[in-house]
Amino acid sequence: MAILEIQNLVKEFGPVKAVNGLSFDVQEGTITGLLGPNGAGKTTTIQMILDLITPTSGVIKIFGLPMQKHREETLGKINFSSPYVALPGNLRVWENLYTFARLYGVKDIAKKIDDLADFFNIRSLLSRMTSSLSTGQLTRLNLTKALLNDPRLLLLDEPTASLDPDIADKTRHMLKRIQKERGVSILYTSHNMQEVEEICDEVIFIDQGKLKDRGVPAELVKKYGHKDLNDIFLEIARANEQEEL
Amino acid sequence: MKWHRINALLIRHLYLFKRSVPRLMDIFFWPVMELLLWGFISVYISKLNIAGFNAVTVLLGAVIFWDLMSQSQRAVSIAFLEDVWERNFLNIFVTPLRLSEFLASTVILAFVRILMVGAVMSILAALFYQFNFLMFGLYLVPFMLNLLIFGSAIGLFTTALILRYGTSAQVLAFGLLFLVQPFSAVFYPVSALPSAVQWISYLIPSTYVFEGMRAVIATGMLPTSLLLGAIIANIIYFVGLSWYFYRSFAVVKNKGKLLKLD
Numbered sequence: 001m002a003i004l005e006i007q008n009l010v011k012e013f014g015p016v017k018a019v020n021g022l023s024f025d026v027q028e029g030t031i032t033g034l035l036g037p038n039g040a041g042k043t044t045t046i047q048m049i050l051d052l053i054t055p056t057s058g059v060i061k062i063f064g065l066p067m068q069k070h071r072e073e074t075l076g077k078i079n080f081s082s083p084y085v086a087l088p089g090n091l092r093v094w095e096n097l098y099t100f101a102r103l104y105g106v107k108d109i110a111k112k113i114d115d116l117a118d119f120f121n122i123r124s125l126l127s128r129m130t131s132s133l134s135t136g137q138l139t140r141l142n143l144t145k146a147l148l149n150d151p152r153l154l155l156l157d158e159p160t161a162s163l164d165p166d167i168a169d170k171t172r173h174m175l176k177r178i179q180k181e182r183g184v185s186i187l188y189t190s191h192n193m194q195e196v197e198e199i200c201d202e203v204i205f206i207d208q209g210k211l212k213d214r215g216v217p218a219e220l221v222k223k224y225g226h227k228d229l230n231d232i233f234l235e236i237a238r239a240n241e242q243e244e245l
Numbered sequence: 246m247k248w249h250r251i252n253a254l255l256i257r258h259l260y261l262f263k264r265s266v267p268r269l270m271d272i273f274f275w276p277v278m279e280l281l282l283w284g285f286i287s288v289y290i291s292k293l294n295i296a297g298f299n300a301v302t303v304l305l306g307a308v309i310f311w312d313l314m315s316q317s318q319r320a321v322s323i324a325f326l327e328d329v330w331e332r333n334f335l336n337i338f339v340t341p342l343r344l345s346e347f348l349a350s351t352v353i354l355a356f357v358r359i360l361m362v363g364a365v366m367s368i369l370a371a372l373f374y375q376f377n378f379l380m381f382g383l384y385l386v387p388f389m390l391n392l393l394i395f396g397s398a399i400g401l402f403t404t405a406l407i408l409r410y411g412t413s414a415q416v417l418a419f420g421l422l423f424l425v426q427p428f429s430a431v432f433y434p435v436s437a438l439p440s441a442v443q444w445i446s447y448l449i450p451s452t453y454v455f456e457g458m459r460a461v462i463a464t465g466m467l468p469t470s471l472l473l474g475a476i477i478a479n480i481i482y483f484v485g486l487s488w489y490f491y492r493s494f495a496v497v498k499n500k501g502k503l504l505k506l507d
Binding site: 013051 | 249250253257261327331332335336337339340341495498499501503504
């Protein structure tokens with residue numbers, strides 16, 4: 001069952017078409033990689049899914065409901081995390097989590113924060129100022145915030161960017177656990193193709209706002225006759241360069 | 246509207262206030278300094294014995310009212326700027342929070358601020374200058390509420406300008422109100438203004454409030470026509486500026502600039 005359906009999505013910023021007739025879906029309980037070079041339209045697409053940018057045309061359905069008509073209902077069941085979007089540094093970790101739990105209408109807030117603090121091993125950080133956390137700790141805090149409302153769909157924008165290999169590996173394992181134990185569907189952007197191969201059930205390649213290809217990573221590697229996703233990424237990204245030349 | 250979401254934003258501001266000296270100064274220190282300054286000026290003018298002019302009552306009343314309006318405007322603008330400064334818009338607006346709930350929280354915050362500032366300034370004015378707001382009964386309360394609404398409306402307008410033109414417009418959060426001050430007849434009646442600009446004064450809700458305040462102080466009666474003028478002008482401003490804010494938000498979302506307010 002598709003938990004997210006994008007149909008013929010278009011976003012124009014003046015003469016620039018950032019997203020150009022994009023269609024894809026994300027199946028329930030899967031981790032789907034949304035891949036593409038810089039400027040491909042990944043972030044714009046994610047922001048349209050989150051209703052932060054108004055699409056020029058096209059349909060976004062989440063849980064079968066048109067997003068813009070059911071904004072409150074759908075946003076209550078999805079969440080987002082990105083290392084580029086920090087929680088307010090002038091609040092304590094616990095205060096941030098409490099505020100967002102209330103925004104999501106979480107019932108037993110203390111228990112929810114307790115459970116997630118154990119899951120992400122951030123109990124010792126709860127009383128610290130958010131601004132004092134390291135990058136790895138902030139990533140775990142962002143993921144904790146992203147699970148406060150028990151989302152059915154999680155949008156992750158380069159969740160392991162700027163993490164050292166050890167923390168990045170632990171983060172990937174956490175994401176796998178989230179998917180398996182909580183049945184959360186994840187739409188995942190990353191420029192680390194090795195990571196994408198390791199974690200994603202399916203990948204979607206986009207470039208210049210259009211769908212280029214999609215499929216199971218191993219099958220795509222076989223189809224393109226390359227040794228890994230990285231080479232496929234390069235082929236797709238450079239195809240446009242050649243077209244432009 | 247869901248109260249738990251409005252409440253969440255209010256709690257967040259409470260967290261910020263309880264440990265921030267500059268934020269507390271904005272509520273208590275500056276208004277108190279202003280009160281003391283104008284209080285001494287009022288006492289000095291009183292000693293000049295100008296017939297028919299009670300400087301302490303008129304000037305201190307005006308200072309307190311002006312500060313309440315200023316607090317209301319800043320509460321709305323700065324609540325918005327807090328999220329700009331902390332780059333928190335994405336986090337906030339990917340929750341089910343509605344724009345109306347965001348605005349409601351800022352207006353409630355403004356109301357709490359003017360209650361606190363009003364209480365502190367009134368107590369100090371009574372202690373230092375024997376100026377007692379309560380001697381006018383409750384007649385000043387509806388005028389104070391009108392100041393809250395007008396201050397909030399100007400705060401919304403400032404916020405809309407920051408949305409549209411970026412944080413370079415944030416200086417307006419601290420200065421825009423001073424553009425209306427000369428025409429609002431804060432410290433002098435409208436009749437003191439050149440007749441060519443008096444019509445501008447009557448387009449501003451705060452003019453009716455300050456004229457009304459002086460009428461209450463002078464007569465001890467409720468000037469209903471001035472109160473009605475303030476209410477009608479406020480409705481027009483609040484509806485118009487709220488529309489402008491919503492429109493600006495929609496434009497910014499369409500341009501994809503909501504997360505680029507740097």
